[in-house]
Amino acid sequence: MHVAAHLWMPFVDFVFMRRALIGGLVLACSTAPLGVFLILRRMSLIGDAVAHGILPGAALGFWFAGLSLPALTLGGLGAGLGMAGLSAWITRRTGLREDASLAAIYPISLAAGVLILGIAGKRLDLLHLLFGSALAVDETTLTGMLWVTGFSLIAMALIYKPLLLDTLDPLFLQTVSRLGPLAHGLFLTLVVLNLVIGFQAIGALMVVGLMMLPAIASRFWSRRLPVLIAVSAVLGCLSVWLGLLLSFYYSLPSGPAIVLVAGGGYLLSVIFGPVHGLLRRPPLLSSQ
Amino acid sequence: MITCTALRWGAPGQPLTPAVDFTLEKGSLTGVIGPNGCGKSSLLKVITGLQKPLAGKVSVDVPRRGGLAFLPQQQYLDRQFPISLQELVAAGLWGTRLTSPQRNERLHAALQDWCLSGLEQRPLIALSGGQLQRALLARMSLTDSPVLLLDEPHAALDEEGQALCWKHIHAWHEEGRTLMVVCHDLASVRHHTPDVLHIKSTGCALGPSKELIRPQPQLQVA
Numbered sequence: 001m002h003v004a005a006h007l008w009m010p011f012v013d014f015v016f017m018r019r020a021l022i023g024g025l026v027l028a029c030s031t032a033p034l035g036v037f038l039i040l041r042r043m044s045l046i047g048d049a050v051a052h053g054i055l056p057g058a059a060l061g062f063w064f065a066g067l068s069l070p071a072l073t074l075g076g077l078g079a080g081l082g083m084a085g086l087s088a089w090i091t092r093r094t095g096l097r098e099d100a101s102l103a104a105i106y107p108i109s110l111a112a113g114v115l116i117l118g119i120a121g122k123r124l125d126l127l128h129l130l131f132g133s134a135l136a137v138d139e140t141t142l143t144g145m146l147w148v149t150g151f152s153l154i155a156m157a158l159i160y161k162p163l164l165l166d167t168l169d170p171l172f173l174q175t176v177s178r179l180g181p182l183a184h185g186l187f188l189t190l191v192v193l194n195l196v197i198g199f200q201a202i203g204a205l206m207v208v209g210l211m212m213l214p215a216i217a218s219r220f221w222s223r224r225l226p227v228l229i230a231v232s233a234v235l236g237c238l239s240v241w242l243g244l245l246l247s248f249y250y251s252l253p254s255g256p257a258i259v260l261v262a263g264g265g266y267l268l269s270v271i272f273g274p275v276h277g278l279l280r281r282p283p284l285l286s287s288q
Numbered sequence: 289m290i291t292c293t294a295l296r297w298g299a300p301g302q303p304l305t306p307a308v309d310f311t312l313e314k315g316s317l318t319g320v321i322g323p324n325g326c327g328k329s330s331l332l333k334v335i336t337g338l339q340k341p342l343a344g345k346v347s348v349d350v351p352r353r354g355g356l357a358f359l360p361q362q363q364y365l366d367r368q369f370p371i372s373l374q375e376l377v378a379a380g381l382w383g384t385r386l387t388s389p390q391r392n393e394r395l396h397a398a399l400q401d402w403c404l405s406g407l408e409q410r411p412l413i414a415l416s417g418g419q420l421q422r423a424l425l426a427r428m429s430l431t432d433s434p435v436l437l438l439d440e441p442h443a444a445l446d447e448e449g450q451a452l453c454w455k456h457i458h459a460w461h462e463e464g465r466t467l468m469v470v471c472h473d474l475a476s477v478r479h480h481t482p483d484v485l486h487i488k489s490t491g492c493a494l495g496p497s498k499e500l501i502r503p504q505p506q507l508q509v510a
Contacts, residue, residue: 175357177382223370228370
């Protein structure tokens with residue numbers, strides 16, 4: 001009883017903990033399907049590229065408007081979409097491999113972000129942009145997160161079927177429907193939107209961890225897409241909750257605490273997961 | 289009807305044939321033959337609209353959406369993709385206006401037709417190449433497209449599967465659909481398809497298969 005109370009008391013007693021929890025939970029739910037689809041589309045790295053891409057935009061926003069949510073969001077959104085779009089465009093036009101094109105975007109974005117922050121006079125902490133502080137989620141940011149999550153989940157439900165087919169078999173989808181490029185474009189926009197709204201709370205780099213780690217871990221638990229998304233959402237929510245508790249009781253930075261818990265969930269999944277986990281015998285040997 | 293006018297296709301700057309013209313009548317069944325790399329698959333993609341021609345024009349008088357069904361070679365499919373065989377086949381019902389019981393009925397009929405009963409819940413990774421090929425054919429059979437383009441539909445199929453595939457091709461032909469079938473087994477093409485399109489680096493020849501293909505020495509008619 002006494003121990004159990006520790007698991008929720010901080011969220012009852014402190015408004016900032018409650019806001020961080022709610023924000024983190026909704027973010028984990030809306031990033032779950034995005035992360036799973038990114039992996040299926042072999043675009044796991046694009047989250048990183050976008051997260052780095054957000055930096056110079058957010059830094060510019062900060063330079064011109066100070067620490068205001070709309071300026072940081074708009075800057076981040078523009079730059080994130082721009083970087084993802086630039087990389088996709090280069091790949092399509094020149095045939096440069098997707099991963100190489102994304103890898104080229106990271107250092108450019110990171111360097112540009114650091115440079116702009118340097119020129120702006122270092123009033124905004126780079127560490128804050130990169131690693132955030134879940135405990136500083138204010139009312140405005142939380143409202144923003146709720147809107148983005150609601151929009152993402154509804155949009156994902158609407159494009160689920162075309163996106164699934166576009167991922168598995170784009171040639172087939174092209175012969176029966178023209179929704180493929182639309183679904184793909186909307187999907188990428190949602191990824192950027194979630195990363196931008198998330199970077200305010202747990203930091204640009206950490207939010208990628210919250211998006212990808214539960215999604216990658218879920219692959220060890222099921223072979224069915226809806227189950228993968230559900231497992232990923234549950235793992236993400238657990239990571240947010242446990243991570244915030246760790247950060248509260250041991251005075252740890254909240255973003256890294258959440259992502260490390262998610263990382264722990266990933267490693268446990270790799271070891272114990274029923275689908276090709278390390279402790280499972282290979283199915284080919286056991287079935288024949 | 290499929291009409292190709294002064295058509296050239298291939299990689300940019302590397303056309304596979306000189307400009308060719310041919311017309312496939314509505315309701316025809318045409319085998320497409322030629323050596324590896326002569327551009328059979330690319331030709332189907334150009335006709336489907338998935339690849340742009342280098343020059344010339346393709347016109348297919350079918351509705352823009354769902355008018356063409358294309359069976360590509362299967363190697364590009366991600367076998368790790370987390371869906372079941374039944375879900376893959378059910379995608380063939382995309383865009384058809386049917387009630388849920390009607391959809392189920394058609395889906396199960398297709399699964400039965402292609403000898404896939406009992407495999408419904410199998411994930412893609414647990415299917416053999418032949419089973420996956422039959423699933424892709426079953427998905428195609430669910431589309432109502434008047435034009436069907438099949439790229440090596442017999443690949444990975446056993447003898448029984450090949451016979452099943454030819455049986456369905458004839459059934460589609462009898463329904464009045466227009467078919468193009470890429471196939472390397474000349475004896476089967478000669479036996480099963482009335483017309484043949486022979487693609488060579490010097491151009492294309494279209495004609496009755498009995499005239500364009502000489503009887504094969506070892507007769508292996510599936």
